[in-house]
């Protein structure tokens with residue numbers, strides 16, 4: 001067990017700290033999509049190597065060599081100082097890594113720079129009404145007509161489709177092939193004629209996701225990532241990026257500290273909530289779970305540095321465990337507040353800007369999205385424990 | 396940076412695991428549990444591997460390894476439900492006696508011929524009828540569920556966090572075996588009637604360090620025991636057939652197994668870190684020891700139940716012996732502080748409770 005990052009990283013940490021010191025008061029307080037301030041901040045972060053750090057310069061990134069420890073130090077220092085870490089979203093966290101790995105050089109040139117600078121916003125068009133957990137059964141089809149794909153079909157639960165410039169989309173191009181081998185991965189603009197977006201209001205009351213309809217949508221032939229029929233492989237590369245990063249352990253601990261603050265300031269019948277042994281026990285129980293996830297995460301980090309460490313199972317359980325944990329942490333805050341915890345929207349008794357109720361629901365969304373908890377358990381048992389698949393039902 | 400076991404620790408794990416596989420298989424455990432034989436031979440075997448002197452500093456005649464090495468061994472012992480006084484004689488007693496500079500006792504422990512049991516229950520929270528009254532170094536009262544009914548001496552902690560050492564055969568000491576569900580290890584009561592002891596430490600830090608280490612070892616023991624139950628459940632599910640298919644192909648069974656892994660795998664990292672912290676990160680060690688003990692108690696309980704269910708009726712019988720692991724995990728949960736008590740301590744350490 002060696003938890004030091006080594007002397008050579010001390011200097012780096014100091015650099016990060018002095019950046020934070022210098023810019024702490026200049027950061028935008030909110031991340032606003034396309035907001036001038038946010039875009040300027042994003043540019044500044046990239047120029048200093050605190051965002052898009054390892055993306056090559058020619059694609060608009062900072063161009064540093066991959067160094068897991070440096071990335072970790074940046075994350076740690078930004079988190080401790082509660083610094084704005086810049087833009088995220090599906091284009092940045094999911095599409096960009098895939099383009100780097102599987103995109104053509106034109107695609108990299110064309111898309112990565114505006115994406116990481118927040119000028120090109122993406123949405124992910126995978127799920128369909130008939131294809132959720134069983135994503136590979138999707139039926140939105142694309143047929144080649146001359147130099148163009150012609151797309152017809154429907155997507156659903158498409159987050160941010162109403163604000164996105166572009167979509168990365170799974171479509172069926174080889175209807176005769178087995179279902180996993182007939183899918184392709186296309187990129188196209190959301191203002192292409194034939195696209196209709198209908199809002200879906202989610203349980204938080206917000207308009208986050210949408211239904212998206214395609215009627216004879218024409219897309220240039222070369223806007224395919226990977227080859228025809230390889231879309232499933234491409235999509236899975238992205239799902240890997242998505243699942244690991246949904247509910248990081250330091251965010252869970254930050255929220256738990258928020259629950260502690262709440263319990264130390266809120267009272268019931270004149271007694272502080274923290275003095276109620278039942279609530280306190282629930283709090284400390286969740287701390288224990290969060291702590292186990294923190295060390296699990298350290299082990300995963302270590303295995304990226306020391307290639308001989310086997311962490312297959314430790315990695316597979318993260319999406320399941322971390323999203324369930326966050327949901328419970330947010331739920332504890334609501335429970336300790338009791339009826340006050342119900343406050344919503346304009347209620348003057350709202351605590352934490354309503355974030356507890358919002359996040360409680362939001363993390364239920366993450367338990368479902370990106371492969372449900374049940375699907376995670378299928379994956380853990382089948383690929384992790386080598387237990388047999390369900391027998392196939394033939395239609 | 397390397398979070399995990401070193402090559403040496405993996406070798407240690409392998410060699411102890413091999414010894415236990417060969418020398419202390421389940422049949423042997425059964426013999427000891429039924430009282431047909433004692434754990435003395437096992438302990439001597441472990442002594443030949445240097446286990447009792449593992450934590451004792453080199454200059455005090457020991458091997459001088461660290462708490463994470465001890466964690467590795469505790470995990471092996473849990474995995475094999477090995478009867479042995481490891482937590483008391485190889486971990487807790489040496490830590491206290493080293494702090495007190497008790498060379499003689501340490502040398503005797505290192506040889507494997509001297510066992511020191513642990514009576515901490517009355518300091519953690521005395522149950523009905525229990526409690527120790529101290530007059531100088533003369534002890535009276537009753538200690539319950541003392542670890543190791545075959546020890547040569549006992550380390551007794553008082554609510555003031557003082558530690559006293561007393562010989563098992565000292566005048567005024569009456570010892571009675573206390574049968575528990577976990578027959579892989581023994582506990583006893585000590586009835587003290589003006590028994591003369593020696594003060595080993597009046598420094599609360601020594602008591603706490605000893606207790607923290609004991610709790611981390613119990614967490615590691617549970618980790619190993621739960622891992623073994625999980626392994627057995629998965630293996631059983633892959634060969635047991637019902638409805639013309641192996642039960643491992645039923646999703647209900649797969650999800651039980653997935654939930655066990657998902658809960659247990661992060662525990663491994665947690666317990667490793669807890670072992671590391673005991674030696675290297677003293678400012679975090681207490682809190683993490685409490686969290687590990689409590690969290691492993693909960694996860695262990697879940698795995699013990701679920702792995703038994705995966706076995707169906709076979710899990711409930713004596714035939715496969717799964718109940719030895721079930722009961723061992725149950726004992727680790729209650730001894731040295733049940734999870735609710737330990738979480739309350741964790742709250743106090745953080746200033747969240749008085």
Ligand SMILES: Cc1cc2nc3c(=O)[nH]c(=O)nc-3n(C[C@H](O)[C@H](O)[C@H](O)COP(=O)(O)OP(=O)(O)OC[C@H]3O[C@@H](n4cnc5c(N)ncnc54)[C@H](O)[C@@H]3O)c2cc1C
Nearest residue numbers: 124125126127132133157158159365368369370371372374
């Ligand atoms: C907040 C949120 C944002 C999302 N954003 C996007 C997005 O941007 N783009 C996008 O493409 N999609 C998005 N999704 C969709 C998401 O990926 C799907 O909702 C998810 O994969 C589940 O599919 P489904 O909704 O069709 O549920 P279903 O697949 O119908 O599942 C219903 C229930 O059946 C269970 N189930 C299904 N199959 C199995 C099985 N084999 N074994 C055991 N249980 C099973 C599920 O676990 C679940 O409990 C989002 C979803 C949410 C909640």
